[in-house]
Amino acid sequence: MVVERKKKSLISVSSVIYLLFAICLILGVCGRFYPEIGEKLRTVIEGSAESPVREAFGVLTEGLGKNEDVKDVLSRSYEVLRD
Amino acid sequence: LKRLKISFSFLAMLCFLTWLNWKLCFVFLLSVAVHECGHLLVMKIWRIPIEEIAIGMDGVKIRSGVMGGGVEICCALAGPLSGLILAIFTMRLYPQIAVISTMLSIVNMLPIYPLDGGRILQAILCMYVNDNSVRRIINTVTWVVCSFLMLLSCWLAIVLQAGLWPIAVTLVLLCRVSNRE
Numbered sequence: 001m002v003v004e005r006k007k008k009s010l011i012s013v014s015s016v017i018y019l020l021f022a023i024c025l026i027l028g029v030c031g032r033f034y035p036e037i038g039e040k041l042r043t044v045i046e047g048s049a050e051s052p053v054r055e056a057f058g059v060l061t062e063g064l065g066k067n068e069d070v071k072d073v074l075s076r077s078y079e080v081l082r083d
Numbered sequence: 084l085k086r087l088k089i090s091f092s093f094l095a096m097l098c099f100l101t102w103l104n105w106k107l108c109f110v111f112l113l114s115v116a117v118h119e120c121g122h123l124l125v126m127k128i129w130r131i132p133i134e135e136i137a138i139g140m141d142g143v144k145i146r147s148g149v150m151g152g153g154v155e156i157c158c159a160l161a162g163p164l165s166g167l168i169l170a171i172f173t174m175r176l177y178p179q180i181a182v183i184s185t186m187l188s189i190v191n192m193l194p195i196y197p198l199d200g201g202r203i204l205q206a207i208l209c210m211y212v213n214d215n216s217v218r219r220i221i222n223t224v225t226w227v228v229c230s231f232l233m234l235l236s237c238w239l240a241i242v243l244q245a246g247l248w249p250i251a252v253t254l255v256l257l258c259r260v261s262n263r264e
Contacts, residue, residue, distance in 0.1 A: 020140060020254070021092045024099040032102075042103060047246025053239060057182065064178035081243070 056080040085134050092140035107179070114166060114184040118191065119143050121165025125158045141259040144197075155206040159199040163188035190256075193232075195225050197259050225260055232256065 027041055047054060056077040063073030100108040119136075122145055126133055131154070135146040150158060166188035170181040192200040201221065208217045236249035 018092075020258075021095050024092075024095040027099055027102070038102075043246070045103060045247045045251075047240075047248070048244045051244040051246070053243050053245040060182055061178040064174055064181060067175055070174070 052081050052083065086136070088135060088137040088139075090137070090139040093138050096140045107183070110177075110180050110183050111187075113180060114169065114187045115143065117169045117184065118162040118166045118187060119145070121161040121163075122158055124165075125154075125161040129154050129158070131158075141255050141262060152206045152210055156203050159202040159206070162199050163191050166191075190252075193228055195228050195256065195260060196221050197262075198256075201225065229253075229257060229260060 027038075027045075032038070059080055060073055060077040063076065064070070097108070100111070123133070126145075126147055129150075131150055132148040133145060134148065135144075137144045137146070166184045170184040170188070173180040173184070191198050192203075194200045194204045196202070196205065201224075204224065205217060205221055208220055212220070232253045233250075236253045239245040239249040240247060
């Protein structure tokens with residue numbers, strides 16, 4: 001019973017891993033040979049350029065790079081996320 | 084170290100991440116390497132034999148000899164701590180490394196079992212309650228945190244238009260949870 005359950009769990013885990021593997025492979029091939037489709041896929045995965053998450057990441061890295069106060073930079077990125 | 088295993092799924096993931104954003108991929112790999120070096124350093128100090136290092140799509144797994152509760156906690160803490168030290172040193176010069184390394188440390192400190200936070204929680208619980216209760220508590224906490232993470236990643240993807248990557252990260256974490264030994 002336990003062995004059977006372990007086998008089933010192993011099969012489900014390996015199928016998820018191989019599904020992800022296949023997606024990676026397909027996306028990789030699309031990106032290499034069909035750049036237009038690749039660009040669209042990239043936007044779907046990375047999110048839009050105006051996404052608050054990307055903006056907040058930008059504010060955070062830019063602020064830290066400019067030697068600004070960490071607290072200020074963090075609160076500004078939080079504001080971007082909240083808006 | 085007796086065995087180093089690198090799976091094909093990891094190589095596929097690496098190709099995909101490089102295509103997506105090679106700079107961020109490099110920064111992420113660097114953060115992961117420093118994180119794992121933290122674990123390995125503590126194991127070396129405590130002279131714990133390392134049997135296998137497996138690098139896969141769901142992260143790096145270090146299989147080692149038996150550890151006591153205290154050593155397990157130190158070893159689990161060493162990874163996120165080394166990530167935070169890297170973040171402090173690179174904060175002004177390479178802020179991207181600092182942010183990604185901090186995020187990696189935070190994710191690893193979540194109380195999900197095969198992750199560092201889950202290992203610390205398990206080691207602490209083992210000191211106070213019996214094995215069955217430990218397993219039950221760990222499973223419940225893992226289930227609650229994973230459900231919350233999935234909801235959070237869906238919210239990030241749909242409401243904040245962050246793309247599909249938060250969902251992909253959560254799926255990788257779920258893979259890791261279901262693949263635990």
